[in-house]
Amino acid sequence: MEIILKENVQGLGFKNEIVTVKDGYGRNFLIPTGKAVIASASAKKMLAENLKQQAHKLEKIKNEAVALAEKLNAVADIKIAMKVSVTGSIYGSVTNLQISEELAKRGLEVDRKSIVLKEVKQVGAYTAVVKLHKDVSAEVAFEVVAEEA
Structure with a gap:
């Protein structure tokens, strides 16, 4: 159908x-x-x-998505502190909501539903993909670190 x-x-x-x-x-x-x-x-x-x-309106939306993608690609130093076990596994997992909140702290409003994230259950460096438009996506690098006691 x-x-x-x-x-x-x-x-x-x-x-x-x-x-x-x-x-x-x-x-x-x-x-x-x-x-x-x-x-x-x-x-x-x-x-x-x-x-x-609506072709000109769609072009404007796409240009805004490209500009936001450039800003997202330039973002660095995102660190997410999580409680960690002795083996290095985190309790729970990092979700797209936490990535969205960290980006909001930096002034970049991104809908959490547009963030695609693989399963994150260990301390380390990861990459999240943000789909802003059907032709535009950005990669955001982040690091999961142990929370200070």
Whole structure:
């Protein structure tokens, strides 16, 4: 089933993108919640016309995302203090929420849902990927350190 997304859906696609999904996922979740519409011929024509009219707005949004990505790539010295066991394992794990809070302290507002992070359960250096736009992403390096007692 082809659908047109009305908003960004994590793991599926971005707003105004035509994607193919299984029938049940589209009919039972995406369409009833207003996240998508069926991609009929008339809906595709309307989408093309809307995208043509919004091309300059989309270019502005993309330029803002590129500027933010440059700032994020320049960020250094992010240290996250966690309680650590004797073996070097941390209690719990580092999440995208903690990365988002650290970036907010530096004046960079990033939605925590756009931060992709692999499992962090040890002390050390890691990298998080921030997806700002469908064509723009940035990498943020951070270090997990032991919390001072």
